[in-house]
Amino acid sequence: MRKYWIVSTIVFFSLFSCNSDKKVLQPEDVIKPIYEYGYDITQFNVIKDSVRADETFSSILDKYGVSIQTIYKIDSMAVLDSIDLTTLKKDKFYTILTKQDTAETFQAFIYELNPVEYWRIDLRNSIPIVERVRKNITTKRMHASGIISGSLFQTLEDINVDPYVAIKMAEVYKYSIDFYKIQEGDKFKIIFDQQFIDDTIPYQAEKIYASYFEHKRKPFYAFGYVTDTTKNNFQYYDEEGRELKKMFLKSPIAFGRISSKYSMSRYVSIYGRLKPHLGTDFAAPIGTPITTTADGVVEESAYKGGNGNYVKVKHNNTYSTQYLHMSKRAVAKGQRVSQGQVIGYIGMTGSTTGPHVCYRFWKNGKQVDALKQKETKSDPLPAKEKSAYLAFIKPVKAELDSLGFKNMEKKKMLNDK
Ligand SMILES: [Zn+2]
Numbered sequence: 001m002r003k004y005w006i007v008s009t010i011v012f013f014s015l016f017s018c019n020s021d022k023k024v025l026q027p028e029d030v031i032k033p034i035y036e037y038g039y040d041i042t043q044f045n046v047i048k049d050s051v052r053a054d055e056t057f058s059s060i061l062d063k064y065g066v067s068i069q070t071i072y073k074i075d076s077m078a079v080l081d082s083i084d085l086t087t088l089k090k091d092k093f094y095t096i097l098t099k100q101d102t103a104e105t106f107q108a109f110i111y112e113l114n115p116v117e118y119w120r121i122d123l124r125n126s127i128p129i130v131e132r133v134r135k136n137i138t139t140k141r142m143h144a145s146g147i148i149s150g151s152l153f154q155t156l157e158d159i160n161v162d163p164y165v166a167i168k169m170a171e172v173y174k175y176s177i178d179f180y181k182i183q184e185g186d187k188f189k190i191i192f193d194q195q196f197i198d199d200t201i202p203y204q205a206e207k208i209y210a211s212y213f214e215h216k217r218k219p220f221y222a223f224g225y226v227t228d229t230t231k232n233n234f235q236y237y238d239e240e241g242r243e244l245k246k247m248f249l250k251s252p253i254a255f256g257r258i259s260s261k262y263s264m265s266r267y268v269s270i271y272g273r274l275k276p277h278l279g280t281d282f283a284a285p286i287g288t289p290i291t292t293t294a295d296g297v298v299e300e301s302a303y304k305g306g307n308g309n310y311v312k313v314k315h316n317n318t319y320s321t322q323y324l325h326m327s328k329r330a331v332a333k334g335q336r337v338s339q340g341q342v343i344g345y346i347g348m349t350g351s352t353t354g355p356h357v358c359y360r361f362w363k364n365g366k367q368v369d370a371l372k373q374k375e376t377k378s379d380p381l382p383a384k385e386k387s388a389y390l391a392f393i394k395p396v397k398a399e400l401d402s403l404g405f406k407n408m409e410k411k412k413m414l415n416d417k
Helices: 057-063 068-080 152-158 164-172 383-402 408-416
Strands: 011-017 045-050 093-098 106-114 117-122 129-134 137-148 187-197 201-215 218-226 234-237 257-260 263-270 273-277 280-283 289-291 296-304 308-314 319-326 342-345 356-363 366-368
Touching: 057 068, 057 106, 068 117, 068 129, 137 152, 137 201, 152 164, 164 187, 164 201, 187 383, 201 383, 218 383, 296 319, 308 342, 319 342
Parallel strands: none
Antiparallel strands: 011 137, 045 093, 093 106, 106 117, 117 129, 137 187, 187 201, 201 218, 218 234, 257 280, 263 273, 280 356, 289 342, 296 308, 308 319, 319 356, 356 366
């Protein structure tokens, strides 16, 4: 999922948490308890290992002197808690705790399922404890900023910022900046949420609240905001309240090529009849998903003559889009659809000579050239929402603007800590 892309850069980077933790001083003559998985591990012998190819749960516990009767008992208890002890995987980490006595009596077994979950089997009392435990995940609001002169992605990784942040940034700007083309000297500042395991171990980056990206010296602000009308729909807007998301995607299919453009003058022949071509054809293999290029309501979903299987989506009083020659339709009339949602699949129904979708762009009841509608923007926030939005972003923008682009020295200092 965490697809890494390379963007030929090295970033001068800084990262700091907004929260500062107060350290409680311990008297030096006391052994400080160290907690892991809820145990003070200074009180046990701790064995950390990973599962080998030929090992099973019972063979591991057997090595530490746990009786076969007890293993059976643990097994039957585990099943009740939907824990399948036969699914131990090679190379997964586990921890064994034994007593600090001469017999080194077995006390507990902890198996790391994933970075946030583990199984705990505790035999300190007569009744074993068998449970699945989820570690404590906390979220902190963080800042990061940098000047790009290498790989954004690699540097995020180098300075222990979840590289996934880069993907989130690309997502924020997908309608305005081509992240494959970010270049030397581009700058960025972001305010985002970072999850931590047990308050200390960085886990994964969550949403970006606000962002500044300077691409080819042009600033792009983005502020996440939920409007009254969009309810829970978190969207990004610029510093003037224009939504970053554009109303239409450039293409109804993810990968494909334009096989025929809209043309009023160039007549195409279909079954001997000459007609202007009022759509844009995107060729792709049969079965390729076709997505609606904008939010809307399905106005028509039908089979009709030369159109074959087709879907028409009404976006507002001005625009509708229509998708022809589908092998299969995936939506029904009256259904609400959102941008990028699959509405059907590439086919060859109706009048076609090869598998493609004929994409028709309707503006005020007339078919126009979709490729010439690139500048179609989303509606700006309505006046009464805009003032609330501007008031909302004022302190966030000030916070963003106050962040400097740190130099290498600062980066080094942070690394030396
Ligand atoms: Zn066509």
